[in-house]
Amino acid sequence: MRTAYTSDQIRAAEAALMARLPEGTLMQRAAAGLAAVCARLLTDRCGRVYGSRVVVLAGSGDNGGDALYAGARLARRGAAVRAVLAGSRVHREGLAALVRAGGRADPYAADETRRILDRADLVVDGLVGIGGAGALREPYAELADMVNDAPGTIVAVDVPSGVDASTGRVAGAAVRAHVTVTFGAYKTGLLVDPGAEHAGAVEAVDIGLGPYLPDPDVAALTAADVVDLLPRPRAESDKYRRGVVGIAAGSERFTGAAVLAVGGALRGGVGMVRYAGPATPAAYVRSRWPEAVVTPLEHARDITRAGRVQAWVLGPGLGTDDTALELARSVLASDVPVLMDADALTLAAAHRRLLHRDAPVLITPHAGELARLLGVPRERIEAERLEYARAAAAELGVTVLLKGSTTLVAEQHRPVRINTTGTPWLAAAGTGDVLSGLAGALLAGGLSCYDAASCAAYLHGVAGRVAASGAPIAAGDVAEAIPAAVRSLVQQDGVPEPGTTGRPHQVGTPAKLKG
Numbered sequence: 361m362r363t364a365y366t367s368d369q370i371r372a373a374e375a376a377l378m379a380r381l382p383e384g385t386l387m388q389r390a391a392a393g394l395a396a397v398c399a400r401l402l403t404d405r406c407g408r409v410y411g412s413r414v415v416v417l418a419g420s421g422d423n424g425g426d427a428l429y430a431g432a433r434l435a436r437r438g439a440a441v442r443a444v445l446a447g448s449r450v451h452r453e454g455l456a457a458l459v460r461a462g463g464r465a466d467p468y469a470a471d472e473t474r475r476i477l478d479r480a481d482l483v484v485d486g487l488v489g490i491g492g493a494g495a496l497r498e499p500y501a502e503l504a505d506m507v508n509d510a511p512g513t514i515v516a517v518d519v520p521s522g523v524d525a526s527t528g529r530v531a532g533a534a535v536r537a538h539v540t541v542t543f544g545a546y547k548t549g550l551l552v553d554p555g556a557e558h559a560g561a562v563e564a565v566d567i568g569l570g571p572y573l574p575d576p577d578v579a580a581l582t583a584a585d586v587v588d589l590l591p592r593p594r595a596e597s598d599k600y601r602r603g604v605v606g607i608a609a610g611s612e613r614f615t616g617a618a619v620l621a622v623g624g625a626l627r628g629g630v631g632m633v634r635y636a637g638p639a640t641p642a643a644y645v646r647s648r649w650p651e652a653v654v655t656p657l658e659h660a661r662d663i664t665r666a667g668r669v670q671a672w673v674l675g676p677g678l679g680t681d682d683t684a685l686e687l688a689r690s691v692l693a694s695d696v697p698v699l700m701d702a703d704a705l706t707l708a709a710a711h712r713r714l715l716h717r718d719a720p721v722l723i724t725p726h727a728g729e730l731a732r733l734l735g736v737p738r739e740r741i742e743a744e745r746l747e748y749a750r751a752a753a754a755e756l757g758v759t760v761l762l763k764g765s766t767t768l769v770a771e772q773h774r775p776v777r778i779n780t781t782g783t784p785w786l787a788a789a790g791t792g793d794v795l796s797g798l799a800g801a802l803l804a805g806g807l808s809c810y811d812a813a814s815c816a817a818y819l820h821g822v823a824g825r826v827a828a829s830g831a832p833i834a835a836g837d838v839a840e841a842i843p844a845a846v847r848s849l850v851q852q853d854g855v856p857e858p859g860t861t862g863r864p865h866q867v868g869t870p871a872k873l874k875g
């Protein structure tokens with residue numbers, strides 16, 4: 361499990377650790393780890409550190425101090441290091457160390473800075489770290505834009521300047537890094553978009569914070585976590601013991617959603633998929649998936665004829681008319697977990713009582729659907745996805761999987777789970793129906809809503825990557841790639857997780873990063 365923390369949590373842990381260490385120890389650990397990553401990147405790019413050109417952007421706080429000390433270490437190895445002092449103040453000891461090591465430092469001047477950035481092999485962004493608040497002010501904002509245009513490798517110190525470390529929000533200009541070297545533990549903003557997108561590959565430097573960290577703010581499953589959680593058939597398993605999932609989806613008007621949800625469910629590891637719906641989608645499901653057990657419904661109350669299931673998926677393509685409402689009520693009257701998606705969420709927005717039941721409910725909205733459920737403008741949800749996923753779980757009393765460029769899974773009193781495997785290729789009609797089927801199957805296989813949702817999001821992302829491999833895909837391709845996705849996880853021991861370079865650095869302490 362990769363865990364991440366807010367700035368306040370990190371500061372509290374740092375204070376506790378610092379109280380036990382000589383002054384400056386943590387900054388030296390941070391700078392040593394940062395310099396080691398920069399040296400490796402320079403060697404990859406230029407063949408060696410000696411003779412390479414490095415520009416250090418130093419803000420007025422300790423983030424600038426880290427960058428200056430790392431610059432000093434690179435200068436001692438023969439790099440030509442130029443520091444741009446962009447703040448009203450500068451970290452004095454860091455600056456002195458850089459100058460002693462042969463580096464040069466000048467106040468920010470747009471033309472000269474642009475000139476040296478154009479020639480730099482590597483740029484170290486030490487403008488602001490966890491002390492940043494709100495949109496970058498000038499001249500930092502101008503500098504961030506300049507850095508993003510520079511041809512060299514961009515390394516952000518702790519967090520890319522302009523990204524809110526606690527939320528991932530970006531309120532204006534922000535540095536887009538190739539690599540972010542973060543200290544002590546991941547910050548939440550490095551895992552949540554748009555921050556995650558700005559961070560590039562993240563490398564964590566262990567500065568010994570582990571024992572002082574509280575419960576995490578957010579967490580991200582790793583491949584190994586997903587492999588551990590996925591239900592596996594045992595020797596004594598039969599099709600019923602592996603779980604049976606029911607799919608209540610599709611309508612005379614929308615037939616494809618039913619076919620795709622069943623397709624996702626069939627690859628989710630259950631022993632059986634039952635489909636119940638109107639005659640037309642039932643016929644399509646039957647002809648596309650002979651493996652599914654299909655019950656055509658004339659009336660919603662006929663749902664009881666579909667047979668026993670351990671979980672239901674309700675909503676894709678269902679429509680929102682009275683028949684759909686009656687069907688939703690019948691499914692929700694059961695005593696098994698229900699995943700509500702798409703039209704079921706539109707119905708729930710108009711009839712909140714649908715969400716009130718004793719058995720678990722997992723909802724899988726995108727931002728627009730959650731906006732309707734909460735009565736909040738969609739744009740606000742998109743700008744503050746983490747906050748609204750949490751608020752929805754608390755207000756509605758359900759588990760929430762909020763779809764989007766970073767999919768989030770929120771449940772009350774648990775860290776929000778962040779999915780790191782998504783790919784923009786998945787932004788295509790019908791992929792959500794596949795996700796619903798897959799998550800429903802995992803629910804029927806015995807996972808909790810929280811685990812089923814986060815494992816399904818992870819697998820769905822990997823399946824999207826496997827299916828796409830750099831080319832456009834249709835939703836059906838994603839369903840078909842699920843087995844290959846699972847196989848790749850089982851086989852991938854030692855392969856870095858998406859969003860990391862897989863090379864954690866341990867500096868100065870044997871303590872492991874928490875999680």
Ligand SMILES: NC(=O)C1=CN([C@@H]2O[C@H](COP(=O)(O)OP(=O)(O)OC[C@H]3O[C@@H](n4cnc5c(N)ncnc54)[C@H](OP(=O)(O)O)[C@@H]3O)[C@@H](O)[C@H]2O)[C@@H](O)CC1
Pocket residue numbers: 374375378386387388390419420421422423424426447448449487488489490491492493494495496497498500517518519543567
């Ligand atoms: N504590 C530790 O043990 C360790 C901490 N470490 C490091 O320290 C970093 C935190 O350092 P920090 O607290 O000094 O804050 P930091 O991120 O440098 O920024 C503060 C300054 O930024 C400015 N500023 C803020 N918002 C702005 C905006 N929107 N636009 C423009 N400017 C803005 C504001 O400047 P001012 O306006 O006051 O001139 C403020 O003073 C942390 O990320 C890690 O790198 C490591 O060495 C490991 C050990």
Ligand SMILES: [K+]
Pocket residue numbers: 423485486487488489516517518519520521
């Ligand atoms: K930074």
